[in-house]
Amino acid sequence: MRIVSFTIEGRPAYGVVEGEDVLFNPSPAWPDLRAVIEADALGRLADDVQGGRRVKLAAVTLLPVIPNPGKILCVGLNYETHRRETGRAVVENPTIFTRFADSQAAHGQPLLRPKVSTDFDYEGELAVVIGKGGRYIAREDAMSHVAGYSCYNDGSVRDFQRHTIQFTPGKNFPQTGAFGPWLVTADELPDLDRLRLTTRLNDQVVQDTTLDHMIFDVPRIIEYCSSFTPLRPGDVIASGTPGGVGAKRNPPLWMKPGDVVEVEISGIGVLRNGIADEQA
Structure with missing residues (x-):
């Protein structure tokens, strides 16, 4: 459904x-x-x-699939290709940061390049929507807590992300992250590993992988996140992006007004957004 x-x-x-x-x-x-x-x-x-x-x-x-999530938890550096291109160290636990609900946009709504930066990057991801809440959820029980899945573009303002070791500012400008187009219920996608994630910028493929290349899979992410915060129905987890981000290309490939970015996940659909300049 x-x-x-x-x-x-x-x-x-x-x-x-x-x-x-x-x-x-x-x-x-x-x-x-x-x-x-x-x-x-x-x-x-x-x-x-x-x-x-x-x-x-x-x-x-x-609207964004869940317009009013209590929490948006995001996983950083969760594909080996992305970890290597950033030069980050191997870690034993997921890297987690957060987004605010008002940083999200819907399918078809423009993503806004903020007036204080031109370093606006794409990050195609699988979004996991929590169905049954819990704390200290065991890995073997984690998938029973999932309501369904969607596409996510964790749009990143890279210079603000790099101001310190904390990611939060670069991930929370208004209307920079896209979530959609819809929720596909978990019963329709029993085997996530087979799904292919592809990001396109102006019809050019810039990211392409299958979800089995995640370093930390969805059960592990749910297990870890629920260890430090109670997960509630409707909470959203953006599960990380593969290699190919614009910041690590030579020269960098930034999204700019007039561009169109698409995140497609097989079995789910295509999340499509144009890029516009912030007017505030």
Whole structure:
């Protein structure tokens, strides 16, 4: 099942994608997709939208898959190709940083190059959405805590990221990270290792890998993150990017206004965003 968050006629909504359409209940039982997940009601959603409205997906304005996550946890340096191109040391545990919800954009919405930098980079990633919360989740139980998956572009303002050893400033400019286009429920993707992640900038392939090349796989990431913070339904984990980032090319390949960046994951879909300059 593919589920989108969107606005229609000025109101937020969520629904189930069927072909070119989205089905949704204009008087929903839950206010947003995070609340559906918290209620453990994803399995009931297909029935809930029956008898509701059917509109063309192209006619709605998409929101980030989870517009209001309690936490966005991001994994750095999680592919060997990316670790090597950065020259970082091998580590025994995942490198974790955080994003704020207002740093996210939806599929089709422009990513904003901030006015204080031109070093705006792409990072195609798999997003994991937590379905069942928990603390100290064991690796062997971790996948039962996953609601589903989406595409993520962890857009990075590299000079601000490099100001100190902490990544936070370069990862949290408003509308720099993209999340979408939809949530694919976990039951539809039982074998993540087979999925291929490809990032394209202006139709040029700049990143390409399969998910089995992660250094720390999804169960290990969930196990580790839940050891230092309780994971809640609707929390998002961006699981890391492979090698090929723009900052490590010669010359560097930065995203600029007018560009189009796509993150595609087989079995999930394509997250597409144009690039524009921040107007603030």
